[in-house]
Amino acid sequence: MSSTTTGWVRPKIEQNWLTRLLDWKPFLIIICLLPALGLLAVFLTYPLGLGIWLAFTDTTIGRSGRWVGLENFEFMFEDPIFWNAVFYSVFYTSVATIGKFGLGLWLALLLNNHLPFKSLLRAIILLPWIVPTVLTAVAFWWIYNPQFSVISWMLIELGLRDTNVDFINTAWPARWSLIAANIWRGIPFVAISLLAGLQTISPSLYEAALLDGSTAWQRFRYITFPMLLPILAIVMTFSIIFTFTDFQLVYAITRGGPVNSTHLLATLAFQRGIPGGQLGEGAAIAVSMIPFLVFATLFSYFALARRKWQQGESND
Amino acid sequence: MATVDIREVRKAFGSTQILHGVSVDIEDGQFVVLVGPSGCGKSTLLRMLAGLENITGGEIVIGGKVVNKVPPKDRDIAMVFQNYALYPHMTVYQNMAFSMKLAGAPKEVMDQEVQKAARILGLEQLLHRFPRQLSGGQRQRVAMGRAIVRNPQVFLFDEPLSNLDAKLRVQMRSEIKDLHQRLKVTTVYVTHDQIEAMTMADKIVVMNHGRIEQAGAPLELYDRPANLFVAGFIGSPAMNMLPGRIKDGKFIDGGGTSWPLPPVHAGREGAEVVYGIRPEHLRLDPNGIQATIQVVEPTGSETQVILRIGEISVMGAFRERIAANHGDMLAVSPELDLVHLFDKASGQRI
Numbered sequence: 001m002s003s004t005t006t007g008w009v010r011p012k013i014e015q016n017w018l019t020r021l022l023d024w025k026p027f028l029i030i031i032c033l034l035p036a037l038g039l040l041a042v043f044l045t046y047p048l049g050l051g052i053w054l055a056f057t058d059t060t061i062g063r064s065g066r067w068v069g070l071e072n073f074e075f076m077f078e079d080p081i082f083w084n085a086v087f088y089s090v091f092y093t094s095v096a097t098i099g100k101f102g103l104g105l106w107l108a109l110l111l112n113n114h115l116p117f118k119s120l121l122r123a124i125i126l127l128p129w130i131v132p133t134v135l136t137a138v139a140f141w142w143i144y145n146p147q148f149s150v151i152s153w154m155l156i157e158l159g160l161r162d163t164n165v166d167f168i169n170t171a172w173p174a175r176w177s178l179i180a181a182n183i184w185r186g187i188p189f190v191a192i193s194l195l196a197g198l199q200t201i202s203p204s205l206y207e208a209a210l211l212d213g214s215t216a217w218q219r220f221r222y223i224t225f226p227m228l229l230p231i232l233a234i235v236m237t238f239s240i241i242f243t244f245t246d247f248q249l250v251y252a253i254t255r256g257g258p259v260n261s262t263h264l265l266a267t268l269a270f271q272r273g274i275p276g277g278q279l280g281e282g283a284a285i286a287v288s289m290i291p292f293l294v295f296a297t298l299f300s301y302f303a304l305a306r307r308k309w310q311q312g313e314s315n316d
Numbered sequence: 317m318a319t320v321d322i323r324e325v326r327k328a329f330g331s332t333q334i335l336h337g338v339s340v341d342i343e344d345g346q347f348v349v350l351v352g353p354s355g356c357g358k359s360t361l362l363r364m365l366a367g368l369e370n371i372t373g374g375e376i377v378i379g380g381k382v383v384n385k386v387p388p389k390d391r392d393i394a395m396v397f398q399n400y401a402l403y404p405h406m407t408v409y410q411n412m413a414f415s416m417k418l419a420g421a422p423k424e425v426m427d428q429e430v431q432k433a434a435r436i437l438g439l440e441q442l443l444h445r446f447p448r449q450l451s452g453g454q455r456q457r458v459a460m461g462r463a464i465v466r467n468p469q470v471f472l473f474d475e476p477l478s479n480l481d482a483k484l485r486v487q488m489r490s491e492i493k494d495l496h497q498r499l500k501v502t503t504v505y506v507t508h509d510q511i512e513a514m515t516m517a518d519k520i521v522v523m524n525h526g527r528i529e530q531a532g533a534p535l536e537l538y539d540r541p542a543n544l545f546v547a548g549f550i551g552s553p554a555m556n557m558l559p560g561r562i563k564d565g566k567f568i569d570g571g572g573t574s575w576p577l578p579p580v581h582a583g584r585e586g587a588e589v590v591y592g593i594r595p596e597h598l599r600l601d602p603n604g605i606q607a608t609i610q611v612v613e614p615t616g617s618e619t620q621v622i623l624r625i626g627e628i629s630v631m632g633a634f635r636e637r638i639a640a641n642h643g644d645m646l647a648v649s650p651e652l653d654l655v656h657l658f659d660k661a662s663g664q665r666i
């Protein structure tokens with residue numbers, strides 16, 4: 001009311017064209033989205049699109065290819081090395097996932113108890129995961145070395161064996177050795193994620209179950225496990241994707257050998273595409289991973305969605 | 317059903333003493349309420365009864381048997397938790413049947429018991445719902461149903477109504493009391509709400525700082541509080557407590573106003589005391605003490621008035637409707653036989 005008494009009126013500010021443009025919602029939305037869209041297009045859509053495109057050409061390094069339709073795939077499907085890689089990818093993923101989740105859950109349950117130096121222990125558990133994969137790979141390469149393997153040395157010193165263990169020079173030992181390395185590397189992620197899940201379970205549920213007369217196994221079976229399932233499904237999705245697309249460990253330790261027996265789809269695609277120069281063929285192998293990943297993701301997604309109506313926050 | 321004896325029970329977490337030797341006798345079928353401000357150790361005592369906390373010293377006896385070393389599941393007790401602790405991934409039916417399922421009860425027996433408990437609590441229509449699909453009051457009932465199915469010797473309630481809104485709290489309060497009257501199971505109930513304690517209990521145990529201040533029937537505590545703490549804790553609005561001294565057969569408060577004294581106390585000339593009078597025990601009296609009205613709070617059934625007498629504030633609650641304003645004068649006097657006197661130094665009732 002003071003303006004009427006003093007005669008001073010708040011001046012009406014004229015808005016210039018830029019202000020008005022920025023106040024216009026559609027324009028503002030486009031402006032705000034543009035950087036993100038640009039990044040996605042340049043770093044995600046373009047390489048992915050290019051990879052898929054290459055899979056349908058006969059491009060080699062140094063020569064741009066031409067469209068050959070499904071020829072790469074036809075060739076690939078008749079290639080026993082490809083089928084070997086499919087087999088090992090699935091085998092590697094399944095066994096490593098089971099191992100990681102078995103041991104990871106066990107570790108998470110242990111860490112969920114009251115232990116001395118709890119946070120220090122948790123930090124140590126995370127170590128394998130924060131070490132660069134190549135370092136892990138080099139370490140395992142040494143551990144599995146035919147001549148200098150520390151495991152062989154220990155076994156011989158203990159008198160359990162007379163000769164060095166053959167870890168990576170024949171097909172099946174090499175396959176299992178790589179899986180062991182992958183499990184070692186993957187446990188922390190699973191353990192820490194599941195530990196986070198365990199800590200969201202209200203202690204009063206365990207107290208109620210204790211009064212209801214449950215044994216420790218029954219508390220795990222009827223409380224912990226079902227309550228952990230949603231987070232278990234998410235962690236498992238991620239773990240399956242990471243494991244299926246694994247490259248570094250295998251390539252650094254065995255390079256797919258001996259005799260292509262430990263090729264994963266990712267290492268085979270790289271082998272064919274870059275050192276082998278057959279970009280089209282490599283791309284086709286890489287593209288063939290997509291259906292597996294989509295299937296794994298959908299499986300977890302629907303397993304999760306089914307839980308959603310059971311679980312949920314108690315407050316409303 | 318069973319008696320419960322708590323004998324000189326002590327609890328310490330490290331060097332922190334939570335309970336300093338607490339003894340309570342609970343008769344078979346009695347409804348006992350442990351009440352006190354937060355941190356007084358009432359919940360700890362209940363959890364010790366349940367076996368969820370170790371007993372540092374003393375004995376807990378349920379049904380004539382010392383249970384200090386008996387694991388929770390063998391104590392034959394059922395507990396209703398403050399947050400209900402319903403298993404979120406199980407239906408109401410599964411929640412209630414869980415203890416029987418663990419015990420390996422046959423399907424028909426389980427069905428029968430759950431249906432019986434559901435009927436008592438009016439949960440028949442909700443048996444296939446999940447906890448998150450229930451309202452607060454319904455969850456509360458499921459938690460009780462889970463306890464009833466156990467058919468325990470003792471029910472334990474840990475602040476079961478504190479998550480409900482005021483109206484529901486009143487309703488559930490009478491439901492729990494009604495349930496107790498029908499089942500006649502020994503019950504120990506923890507709350508910080510003195511109204512819950514007053515309305516539900518056969519016996520109230522008032523606790524403070526890990527000690528029992530007073531134990532007794534609700535009206536006994538109201539009529540004869542043993543000390544200043546109980547006097548201030550039981551009753552709403554809280555008792556007026558005026559420190560002062562006795563002089564010439566009257567009580568003189570800190571502001572110099574003199575209050576009438578019950579004849580039995582006339583002989584305590586010169587004693588330093590606290591004069592306690594409940595707001596509802598002040599009455600309008602034209603010949604009484606002159607007071608200035610500060611605030612008038614009509615509740616409909618009565619009128620609560622904050623009065624200023626000399627230097628001190630006094631709360632009065634009157635049946636009459638008082639159409640007075642801030643600053644008006646009012647004359648009041650205490651009901652002589654309802655005056656409480658406490659020793660100023662010890663806080664104990666005289």
